Amino acid sequence: xxxxxxxxxxxxxxxxxxxxxxxxxxxxxxxxxxxxxxxxxxxxxxxxxxxxxxxxxxxxxxxxxxxxxxxxxxxxxxxxxxxxxxxxxxxxxxxxxxxxxxxxxxxxxxxxxxxxxxxxxxxxxxxxxxxxxxxxxxxxxxxxxxxxxxxxxxxxxxxxxxxxxxxxxxxxxxxxxxxxxxxxxxxxxxxxxxxxxxxxxxxxxxxxxxxxxxxxxxxxxxxxxxxxxxxxxxxxxxxxxxxxxxxxxxxxxxxxxxxxxxxx
Numbered sequence: 353x354x355x356x357x358x359x360x361x362x363x364x365x366x367x368x369x370x371x372x373x374x375x376x377x378x379x380x381x382x383x384x385x386x387x388x389x390x391x392x393x394x395x396x397x398x399x400x401x402x403x404x405x406x407x408x409x410x411x412x413x414x415x416x417x418x419x420x421x422x423x424x425x426x427x428x429x430x431x432x433x434x435x436x437x438x439x440x441x442x443x444x445x446x447x448x449x450x451x452x453x454x455x456x457x458x459x460x461x462x463x464x465x466x467x468x469x470x471x472x473x474x475x476x477x478x479x480x481x482x483x484x485x486x487x488x489x490x491x492x493x494x495x496x497x498x499x500x501x502x503x504x505x506x507x508x509x510x511x512x513x514x515x516x517x518x519x520x521x522x523x524x525x526x527x528x529x530x531x532x533x534x535x536x537x538x539x540x541x542x543x544x545x546x547x548x549x550x551x552x553x554x555x556x557x558x559x560x561x562x563x564x565x566x567x568x569x570x571x572x573x574x575x576x577x578x579x580x581x582x583x584x585x586x587x588x589x590x591x592x593x594x595x596x597x598x599x600x601x602x603x604x605x606x607x608x609x610x611x612x613x614x615x616x
Contacts, residue, residue, distance in 0.1 A: 434465075434466050434469045434470070435462040435463065435465050435466035435469075436466065437463045437466040437467055437470070440459045440460070440462040440463035440466065441459070441460075441463050443455070443456075443459040444456045444457075444459035444460045444463065447459060465497060468497055468505060469495055469497060471612060471613065472495035472497070472505060472507045473495050474612060475495075475507050475523060475609055475612050475613065476493055476495055476507050476509060478605065478608060478609070478612070479509050479521060479604060480603050480604065482511065483511050483519055483521075483600050483603045483604075484511075484519065484596070484599065484600040484603070485513060486511035486512055486513050486517060486518070486519050486600075487511060487512065487513070488509060488510070488511060489509075489510040489511065489512050492508070492509070492510040493508070493509055493510075494506065494507070494508045495507050495508075504525060505524065505525045505582075506522065506523070506524045506525075507522070507523040507524070508520065508521065508522045508523075509521050515590075516589070516590050517589065517590045517591070518588070518589040518590070519586060519587070519588050519589075519591075519600055520585075520586070520587040520588075521584070521585070521586055521604060522584070522585045522587070523578070523582060523583070523584050523585075523609060523613075524582070524583055524585065525581050525582055525583075529575070529583050529585070533563055533575045533577055533583060534577070536552065536554070536563045537554065537561060537563065537577070551565060551566055551567070552564065552565040552566070555574070555598065557574060557576050557598065557601045557602060557606065558602050558606050558607075560576050560577075560578075560606055561576075561577065562574055562575060562576040562577075562601075563575045564594065564597075564598070566594075570587070570589070571587070571588050571589040571590060571591060572586075572587070572588040572591050572594070572597040573585065573586065573587050573588070574586040574588075574597065574598070574601050576601075576606065578606070578609065578610050578613060578615045579610060579613070579615030580615070581615075582610075582613050582615055584604070584606060584609065586600065586601045586604075588600065
């Protein structure tokens with residue numbers, strides 16, 4: 353009898369616990385559902401957009417009413433610091449002597465990246481201060497690289513006037529761009545749209561083979577291969593004609609750039 357009573361008691365306790373647990377889960381699900389519905393209504397009613405921060409955030413200089421933490425309203429971002437070539441070479445030698453070959457290899461890569469960025473900055477400085485009456489937009493100057501070995505190296509300068517005329521000069525190591533330009537050059541001739549207007553053809557810029565394209569939306573584009581891996585691209589917005597954009601392209605010393613990049 354005692355065993356039967358004990359079994360009954362255990363069954364009742366377990367059943368009660370399971371029932372209580374199920375009720376708690378149902379209440380939790382109901383709360384989640386209510387919160388989800390509330391958020392959806394806020395979004396639909398325009399009170400809050402997806403991705404907005406907490407409603408307690410008061411904006412610049414304010415605090416979050418939920419946890420009292422301040423909002424960031426200052427800071428100058430990250431400092432652009434190219435790798436120190438000499439220091440990395442010293443570190444590479446020391447790591448090599450200590451048998452830390454992985455560290456030595458990493459330091460050598462950083463040194464090479466530093467050299468490439470220095471070359472990129474020298475190329476950038478060699479570009480004209482103005483072209484076809486358009487002045488340099490100094491804050492747009494950039495030299496970037498996604499890795500050593502010229503991988504993803506990009507040198508860019510933008511020229512603009514007070515109106516809406518602009519020329520962007522880009523020197524880049526970009527496999528996709530090079531592949532497309534080489535395909536154009538290999539094909540020869542020119543491409544013509546159904547309305548009879550020519551939209552790209554081969555030309556020469558200061559003796560270098562190039563491709564010129566025109567699009568009504570984006571304007572003119574001239575692509576000049578500089579060797580096996582580098583490409584010089586001009587993008588002209590609101591240039592009046594092909595001769596005008598070609599003359600602007602000839603203002604850049606292409607041979608000097610090829611020599612600096614080791615493409616000659």
